[in-house]
Amino acid sequence: xxxxEKEQYLREYAVLxxxxxxxxxxxxxxxxxxxxxxxxxxxxxxxxxGGTIASKADPTTTTWVxxxxxxxxxxxxxxxxxxxxxxxxLATVGIPTIALLLLLLLPFYDRSPERHPLRRPVAxxxxxxxxxxxxxxxxxxxxxxxxxxxxxxxxxxIVKEGGAQLALYEYGKEVIPSSGCLxxxxxxxxxxxxxxxxxxxxxxxxxxxxxxxTLRNPTAPMPSFKNLPPQQFKAVVNYLSxxxxxxxxxx
Amino acid sequence: MLKLPSVPGATPPRPGTPAAEPKTKLDNAAEAATAALGxxxxxxxxxxxxxxxxxxxxxxxxNWFYTLGTSTMFAFMSQVITGVxxxxxxxxxxxxxxxxxxxxxxxxxxxxxxxxxxRWGATxxxxxxxxxxxxxxFFGAYKYPRELNWxxxxxxxxxxxIMAFTGYLLPWDQRAYWATAVGVNxxxxxxxxxxxxxxxxxxxxxxxATTLSRFYSIHMLVLPGLIMGLIGAHLYxxxxxGTTAPPWVTAELDEELRSEEV
Amino acid sequence: xxxxxxxGGGIAIGxxxxxxxxxxxxxxxxxxxxxxxxxxxxxxxxxxxxxxxTITLTPGAGETGKSTVYMRARNAEIxxxxxxxYNQFIAISTRCMHLGCxxxxxxxxERFICPCHGGVYDFLGQVQGGPPVRPLDRFYTRxxxxxxxxxxxxxxxxxxxxxxxxxxxxxxxxxxxxxxPSRPTIRKLPGT
Numbered sequence: 184x185x186x187x188e189k190e191q192y193l194r195e196y197a198v199l200x201x202x203x204x205x206x207x208x209x210x211x212x213x214x215x216x217x218x219x220x221x222x223x224x225x226x227x228x229x230x231x232x233g234g235t236i237a238s239k240a241d242p243t244t245t246t247w248v249x250x251x252x253x254x255x256x257x258x259x260x261x262x263x264x265x266x267x268x269x270x271x272x273l274a275t276v277g278i279p280t281i282a283l284l285l286l287l288l289l290p291f292y293d294r295s296p297e298r299h300p301l302r303r304p305v306a307x308x309x310x311x312x313x314x315x316x317x318x319x320x321x322x323x324x325x326x327x328x329x330x331x332x333x334x335x336x337x338x339x340x341i342v343k344e345g346g347a348q349l350a351l352y353e354y355g356k357e358v359i360p361s362s363g364c365l366x367x368x369x370x371x372x373x374x375x376x377x378x379x380x381x382x383x384x385x386x387x388x389x390x391x392x393x394x395x396x397t398l399r400n401p402t403a404p405m406p407s408f409k410n411l412p413p414q415q416f417k418a419v420v421n422y423l424s425x426x427x428x429x430x431x432x433x434x
Numbered sequence: 435m436l437k438l439p440s441v442p443g444a445t446p447p448r449p450g451t452p453a454a455e456p457k458t459k460l461d462n463a464a465e466a467a468t469a470a471l472g473x474x475x476x477x478x479x480x481x482x483x484x485x486x487x488x489x490x491x492x493x494x495x496x497n498w499f500y501t502l503g504t505s506t507m508f509a510f511m512s513q514v515i516t517g518v519x520x521x522x523x524x525x526x527x528x529x530x531x532x533x534x535x536x537x538x539x540x541x542x543x544x545x546x547x548x549x550x551x552x553r554w555g556a557t558x559x560x561x562x563x564x565x566x567x568x569x570x571x572f573f574g575a576y577k578y579p580r581e582l583n584w585x586x587x588x589x590x591x592x593x594x595x596i597m598a599f600t601g602y603l604l605p606w607d608q609r610a611y612w613a614t615a616v617g618v619n620x621x622x623x624x625x626x627x628x629x630x631x632x633x634x635x636x637x638x639x640x641x642x643a644t645t646l647s648r649f650y651s652i653h654m655l656v657l658p659g660l661i662m663g664l665i666g667a668h669l670y671x672x673x674x675x676g677t678t679a680p681p682w683v684t685a686e687l688d689e690e691l692r693s694e695e696v
Numbered sequence: 697x698x699x700x701x702x703x704g705g706g707i708a709i710g711x712x713x714x715x716x717x718x719x720x721x722x723x724x725x726x727x728x729x730x731x732x733x734x735x736x737x738x739x740x741x742x743x744x745x746x747x748x749x750t751i752t753l754t755p756g757a758g759e760t761g762k763s764t765v766y767m768r769a770r771n772a773e774i775x776x777x778x779x780x781x782y783n784q785f786i787a788i789s790t791r792c793m794h795l796g797c798x799x800x801x802x803x804x805x806e807r808f809i810c811p812c813h814g815g816v817y818d819f820l821g822q823v824q825g826g827p828p829v830r831p832l833d834r835f836y837t838r839x840x841x842x843x844x845x846x847x848x849x850x851x852x853x854x855x856x857x858x859x860x861x862x863x864x865x866x867x868x869x870x871x872x873x874x875x876x877p878s879r880p881t882i883r884k885l886p887g888t
Contacts, residue, residue, distance in 0.1 A: 184578050192578060198685040199493040200676050207488040210496065210677075217501035218508045225512060225558050229550025234539060239532045240611035242641065243750050243764040245790055245800040248811040249612035252602060254560045258620075262795065263813040266827040268867075271794065274827070275623040275865055287588045289571075290581035298574030298681035310571050329811050363802035366809040366816040367825055375814030378825040404824055406805050415804075529758040611760070616795040616812065623795075623865035625875040630724055632863045637723040639861065639882040642754040642761060644723070 188296040248329040256324030257317045263327060263375075328373035330365035335372075338433035341425065355422025358415045362408065370426070379405060384428050391424040486673065493679035499573070500677060502566035507665060509559035516552040517654060524604070526650035528643055531606035556598050563594050575678040583671040586664055593661050600653040606646065614649070615641065728882050731755070734843040735767065741785055741844065743771040746801045749787075751835075751846050764790045765835055765846060766801050766808075774820060777856045782888060787835035787846050788821045794828040796864040808832060822854065829867040830854065836885060850884045860884045 184192075204210070241247070251259050258279075265274035293306060300307045328334050333356050341352050359365070365374030369381045385394065398408045398420065408416065475481045523542055525534040538545040567587060570576055576584035603614040622632030637644040735749040746766035754761035766788045770779070775786065788808070792799045797812035807824065808817035814826040821832035831854065836847035851859045853868035860878030862868065867876065878884075 189578055195685040196493070196676065196679065199495075199679045199683065200491050203491040203493040203496075203679075206490050206492050210492050210500070211488070213498065214501045214504040217498065217505050221505040221509055221558060221562065222512060225509070225551055225555045228554035228557070229547055232550060232554065233546045234549025234551075234553045236532070236535050236539065236605045237607040237609045240528075240606045240608055240760055242611065242753075242760055242798075243762050244608070244798050245748065245764055247608050247612060247798055249616065249797050250609070251613045251616070252557075252598070254557065254598065255613075259813075262827065266814070266825075268794075268823060268827055268829045271827045271829050271865065272623060272625075272867070275620050275795070276625070276628075283588075283592065286591075287585060289588075290576045290578075290584050293577075296577070298577060300572045300574070300681065303574065306574075307572065310568070314568070330809060330814070331811055361802070362804035363807050363809050364805070366802075366805070366807060366814065375816075375826065378816075406807065408804060411804055528760045606760075612797060616797060619795045619864045622863040626877070629863060629866065629876055629879050633724045633879055633881055634721065638726065638754070639728055639879065640753045640761075640763075641757070643757040 184294050184296045192296065246331070248331055250329075251324075253321070253325065256322075257320035260320040260324035260327065263324075266377075326372050328371065330360060330363075330374045332360050333365075333370055333373050335370065335431075338430055340433065351418050351421050352425065354415075355418035355420075358411075358418050359422060362411065362415070362419065364419075367405070371431070382423065382426060383431055384426060386424050386427045386430070391420060394423045395420045490673060490676070492677045493683065495680045495683035496677060497680065499569045499680075502562055502569055503672075506559060506562040506566055509555055509562055510661065510665070513552060513555045513559060514658065516548050516555060517658075519548050520552055521654060524650075526604070526647045528606065528646050531604065531646055535605045535607070552601075556601060559594060560598060563591055567591060573678060574681050580671070580675050580678070583668060583675070586668050586671070590661065590664050590668065593657055593664070597653065597657045597661070600649045600657065603646065603649045604653065611641075723881070725880055727880060728848075730848060732838070732840070732845040732847045734840075734845050735765075736844055737842065738769070738785075738839060738844055741767050741769045743769045745803060746788070748790075748801075749846070753849075764798075766790065767837075767844075767846075780888065781838055782836040782847070782885070784839060785837040785844050787837050789833040789835065789849060791833060791864060792828060793823075793830050793832055793864045794826065799832065820856070821852075822856075829865060829872075830862075830869070831856065833861065836888075848882070848885065850888075858884055858888050 261274050261278065265271060295303070297303050335356075337349075337352065337356075341349060359370070360373070364370075364382075367377065367379035368374050369376050370383055374382075389397065395416075398411075398416070400409075401407060408419070411419065520538065523534060523538045523545070525531060535549075538549055540546075542548075570584065570587065599614075599617050602617075603610050618632055618635050621635060622628045624631065633639060635645075635648070636642070637648050731752070733751050735751065741747060746768050748764050749767055750762055750764055752761055753763045768786050770784050770786055775783070777783065790799050791797075792810040792812065792815050794810065794813055794815045797810050797815075799808045799810045799815070799817065801808050806819045808821060810816070810826070810828070815823070815828040816825040817828070817832055818824045821834070823829075823831060831852050833849050833851050835849050838845050838847065849861045851862045851866075851868060853859060853873075859868050859873060860883045862876055862878065866872065
């Protein structure tokens with residue numbers, strides 16, 4: 184903005200202001216209305232949800248699955264998707280520092296006198312994209328299931344079979360996360376996307392015998408699971424061989 | 435609608451005119467109040483400040499988007515009040531913190547409600563400060579002459595996020611402990627300064643007896659002080675430069691409309 | 697006169713700020729005392745799997761000063777680093793070296809798995825996948841009076857060379873050890 188543009192803005196603003204309304208009571212009334220909504224929201228939330236606490240802090244745990252407060256989900260997801268380790272500092276230090284500096288110094292590099300969002304296509308696009316990216320990361324962070332359990336529902340067709348088949352299915356569903364499969368594979372919302380392939384529809388690609396074969400003689404870096412107790416091995420193979428497209432869509 | 439009232443105290447109390455109706459008790463009370471305000475104003479000149487803050491003009495076309503800043507500030511005030519009350523019952527030592535939180539939740543009258551207000555107030559405040567920043571960005575309100583106020587605003591966003599982070603540890607439950615451990619390690623991953631920053635935040639190389647009280651002190655003394663100071667500066671600059679008009683309202687356009695009407 | 701005013705003000709502010717800052721920074725300079733803790737007899741630890749033990753990291757902090765370590769006996773076939781007094785037993789920290797979440801050893805896959813951002817470590821604690829920047833930290837171990845004792849923590853780079861303890865997310869390969877200097881509070885044992 185050069186001097187002429189600055190003066191023009193100040194002149195225009197003075198005209199607009201002189202034709203405006205006094206802060207009290209017009210704006211105060213509007214603000215007051217909004218404040219009532221805001222405080223009302225806080226009161227409603229605390230009435231409905233209250234202040235809950237989890238179990239006492241225990242640094243010796245090896246089973247707790249840490250998850251942040253929802254407004255840090257975007258950071259959480261960023262930390263999860265940025266791998267391998269050579270670019271980890273990008274997520275922990277790089278991106279946050281750059282984002283903060285860009286935000287802080289915004290008025291010093293965006294110096295055009297234009298204020299209308301539709302006539303500032305670059306700024307508006309960047310702003311909208313940032314919001315969408317943060318919303319997407321927040322959503323993914325909220326959905327990201329822990330690798331310590333499988334949250335997929337048992338489909339009705341298997342529940343109907345009942346008996347030994349259902350028991351084996353449920354057992355497999357427990358054995359898989361406790362054997363560490365989800366550290367490298369994703370099943371439904373749980374587990375990590377890589378290094379191993381997504382297993383949500385594995386049975387569409389591999390028959391039961393093929394799954395058993397892969398578990399015994401996998402390609403590196405996957406370890407062999409041939410030392411699993413036979414009952415557990417059977418349950419794992421059985422569970423994985425039910426994971427088809429229909430299984431995922433059956434609710 | 436209300437008319438612009440005259441500032442009390444700015445005009446000296448009028449002496450009762452002889453032909454007027456007999457004074458009621460209400461008149462006497464009003465006169466006493468005006469006199470008291472006049473006394474105060476004579477010694478502080480506060481009426482000028484009141485005029486500066488409350489009776490300034492705001493450009494035409496301001497809409498509901500302009501209430502987001504006030505909303506954030508009131509959410510902060512709610513946090514201050516509930517925070518003070520929680521501090522009356524909370525014990526920032528690692529062996530007692532969790533028990534004192536359980537005491538607040540289970541035994542103190544309305545304890546869980548106030549705890550909830552503080553927790554959800556933080557959520558609401560985070561939402562509104564981001565909405566307010568978004569409004570400022572899309573309306574181009576950070577441009578000349580309000581650049582400095584944008585910088586102060588971004589610092590406030592940062593402080594609010596750090597506030598939310600330091601408050602997180604205080605209940606000393608599993609969620610709190612691990613989220614804070616991760617957070618401290620994020621700070622500690624900065625090159626060169628990181629390791630020392632991590633030691634400073636934890637008060638040593640590992641989480642220890644004074645880590646919690648350190649976070650407590652930062653959460654309830656350092657950050658609120660900084661935030662209050664910056665809110666003051668933010669408001670001063672808002673009032674000094676005036677509220678922006680929405681970018682689609684321009685002086686020329688207004689002029690044209692007016693001439694068409696005639 | 698102006699100089700006097702500026703100087704006087706500066707000195708006055710310094711007189712308040714220096715002791716206050718020093719007090720706040722003291723924990724950055726205090727050396728952590730060396731502590732060894734007995735965790736069991738040598739027979740309790742085998743060569744091919746880990747058992748967990750709870751140790752005290754910070755005395756005086758109650759439950760929250762404790763931590764869990766995974767322990768096994770040294771196995772010359774896989775543990776290639778030179779033998780000394782402190783690695784007859786391998787004690788591995790349960791802090792993920794990405795950002796410090798609690799990792800779990802899974803026997804079936806012989807992996808350490810982090811539930812936060814997907815870190816996976818192999819049997820030796822070396823990074824197998826995900827974002828962690830270095831292998832899991834370890835603790836010095838020794839045998840004294842017939843008992844296995846666990847001592848201070850140290851960090852390792854990808855060749856399992858010992859370094860003074862670092863925080864998670866601090867790389868130790870290449871220039872990492874200079875970007876993330878060791879701190880006065882906590883050091884590896886001299887000569888190791």
